[in-house]
Structures are given as structure tokens and as C-alpha cells.
Amino acid sequence: MKIIYIANFRFPTEKAHGIQIAKMCEAFGKIGVDLELVVPKRGNYEDPFDFYGIEKNFSIKRIPTLNIFPSLYLGFVFSSFFFGLASFFYVFFKNRKDIIYSMDLDPISFLFIPFLCKPYFFDLHGPKKKNIFVNFLFKKINGIVTINEAVKKDLLENFNFLKDKIIVCPNGVDLEKNFKGTKEEARKKLDLKLDKKLVVYTGSFLNWKGIEIIIKSAQNLNDVIFCLVGGTEKDIKEKIVLPQNVKLISRRDFKEMPLWRAAADILVVTGTKKDKYSFFYTSPMKLFEYMGSKKPIIASRTPAIEQIVNEQEVFFHEPDDVQSFVDQVKFVFNNSNLSQKKVEIAYNKVKIFSWENRARKILEFIKSKI
Numbered sequence: 001m002k003i004i005y006i007a008n009f010r011f012p013t014e015k016a017h018g019i020q021i022a023k024m025c026e027a028f029g030k031i032g033v034d035l036e037l038v039v040p041k042r043g044n045y046e047d048p049f050d051f052y053g054i055e056k057n058f059s060i061k062r063i064p065t066l067n068i069f070p071s072l073y074l075g076f077v078f079s080s081f082f083f084g085l086a087s088f089f090y091v092f093f094k095n096r097k098d099i100i101y102s103m104d105l106d107p108i109s110f111l112f113i114p115f116l117c118k119p120y121f122f123d124l125h126g127p128k129k130k131n132i133f134v135n136f137l138f139k140k141i142n143g144i145v146t147i148n149e150a151v152k153k154d155l156l157e158n159f160n161f162l163k164d165k166i167i168v169c170p171n172g173v174d175l176e177k178n179f180k181g182t183k184e185e186a187r188k189k190l191d192l193k194l195d196k197k198l199v200v201y202t203g204s205f206l207n208w209k210g211i212e213i214i215i216k217s218a219q220n221l222n223d224v225i226f227c228l229v230g231g232t233e234k235d236i237k238e239k240i241v242l243p244q245n246v247k248l249i250s251r252r253d254f255k256e257m258p259l260w261r262a263a264a265d266i267l268v269v270t271g272t273k274k275d276k277y278s279f280f281y282t283s284p285m286k287l288f289e290y291m292g293s294k295k296p297i298i299a300s301r302t303p304a305i306e307q308i309v310n311e312q313e314v315f316f317h318e319p320d321d322v323q324s325f326v327d328q329v330k331f332v333f334n335n336s337n338l339s340q341k342k343v344e345i346a347y348n349k350v351k352i353f354s355w356e357n358r359a360r361k362i363l364e365f366i367k368s369k370i
Helices: 016-030 048-052 073-092 132-140 149-158 183-189 212-218 254-263 276-281 285-292 322-334 336-350 355-368
Strands: 002-006 034-041 059-064 098-103 120-124 143-146 166-168 197-202 224-229 246-249 266-269 297-300 315-317
Touching: 002 016, 002 073, 016 034, 016 048, 016 098, 016 285, 016 355, 034 073, 048 254, 059 073, 120 355, 143 149, 143 355, 149 166, 149 276, 166 355, 183 254, 197 254, 212 224, 212 246, 212 322, 224 254, 254 285, 266 285, 266 322, 285 297, 285 336, 297 322, 315 322, 322 336
Parallel strands: 002 034, 002 098, 034 059, 098 120, 120 143, 143 166, 197 224, 197 266, 224 246, 266 297, 297 315
Antiparallel strands: none
């Protein structure tokens, strides 16, 4: 069996979908799948295997595409359409019995996949609205992988004919990538103070992430340093005055992130009621990474996050509630025994969420649907 993974995105990229695709391609390779990743050829790029620190156990094909007016939506539509057409002909003329796999990154580049007359599967990380194109795609699809039950439920409400074609597979984690040294060693490598209480958030600063709760709460926690790692102040849409104890750390090398997790006293994953995707559908990879880092976790109590963890493993705060967040930070620092107990439970739980286990489950699903 050969899997052709078609994805219309810049590869490599520091964005979460790039990490997820890279780790899944590597995981398929580790379990013996012959996989080729098909992506657009756009300008200069780094070696993705070095960028993500992954094994060279799958091949990459870069399809030439047109990149006209890249800053405009019309330019994106045109380039996506061209990539979809180019990747269609690339696969079509190979004349092999391939399996097509893709992540739904945009509504245009996948339009030609059904015409390949090959089994195809999608990794969906959010709900889909009814329209003629999506309905056509799903009518012919062999199977869909979703990251949580909420996405599956939403799909079935809109497309009830998918009832026997969906499985739920949360995102994964690579525990081998954890920093093996101590908290103090990690802080020295990052040039952080050794004697300060440190709360760390890793990931983008997009508005739907809900990280403003951290910034607003920091004003009431002057003895704690908050490091937000993964973006810049420009990424925060709301004009929030940053307290002196909040440090915005620009995007870092993917391979550096285990150091930040190891340096922390507490790790934070946020969500907000203000955004439907954040509240119901997201399955943040950082949460799995946090669980594997053996650090106390403070998480927003959203339906999305509660599908992964519960009170035994993390400390919940109410989303968008500053006082609730402040109370939980204080509580964690004052209750080390309980924190350690939750850390151990979370670590033991996350062991089953390896990328290889996810790939095995998906592969068995694929075999059952072709």
C-alpha cells in the first residue's frame, strides 16, 4: 500500500498544521507505510527533516505552482486551484493503486481528488458547512479521521450519510523529544532566571486562542513571570498593555520548544467562549506535549479540552475568567503534592497518544474501508 498525502501548504512551516502533518508522515513511515507527501513548490525552503527533527522515512514531491498576488485572497484562490489541478495530474499519470490522504487546509485545492477514482481519506480538524462542493467530496469519500467527538457529531448532523465512515483520533505526542535535563539546566540554556516562578504558554497568539486571560491575570500575580512563546505583540488583536512580568517570546525553532516546557513551573493551555472552534473543536497538540513534560497544567475548562483531560490530570480554570485563572495559579504553587500527583497521572495517560499509535489506528481504518 502506498499513501499519497496531498497538502496545500508551505513545507516546512512553524504553524501547528505543518507540525501535525510532518509527525503523521513520519509515524506512517515508522510503521512501515510507503508514503509520499505532495506539496506546492514555493520559493526557498529549509530541509523539513532537519526543521522538525524527524526521520527521513517518507518522500516529498514538490509540485510547481503559481503564486500570483500572494497577499490577496484572489491570489490564494488561484494558487490553490492551480495546485489542486497540478497535483491531480501528477497522481493521475502515475497509474498506480494509491491511497489518497489529505488534511482539509482549504476549500479549493481538494476539489479534483474525487476524479482520481482512487480511495481517499481526510483528516478533519473542524466542522464543515453544507455546500455543493463539500457534499460532492463527502459522497465519494472512503473515510474521515476527526480529532474529537465534537467534530464528528457536527459532521453527522450535516452529513448523516457519513455515519459509518468516521473515526475519532486525537492528536499525538513524541515523548522522545522531551528535554532530558533538569528545570535549572533548561533555564540556563534559555538564559532565564533560576529563582523566579515561571508560567509558560507555547503556541501562536491568534485571537481565538484566548491567551489574553494570561495577560490580564498577570497583573494580579506580580511574583510570577509569564512567558508566552510563539508569536509577537502584533499577533494580539486586542490592544492589551503588557505588565512587566509578561514576556512575549517570538517564534522559536520547533526543536527548542522542549526546553521551554522543561523550564516552566506551570504550563498553560487556553480556550475561550468567544470562539466556537476554540470552545468546542480544537485538540491542541501543546496539551499532549505538556502532559508528556511532567509539569503541572492549568487548562481552560472548555468542551474541547475536557475531551482530552479531566480533573485528575489538570487544574481547570473557567474560560475568560481572570479571577478563576489567578486562583488556580496560586493554588498550584501552594499545593505541590497534589500537583505532582496530577503530573504523574497525566504522563501515564499520554503514553498511549503516540503518533505511531495514531498512525496504526488510521491505517487499520483505511484497510477496512478499501
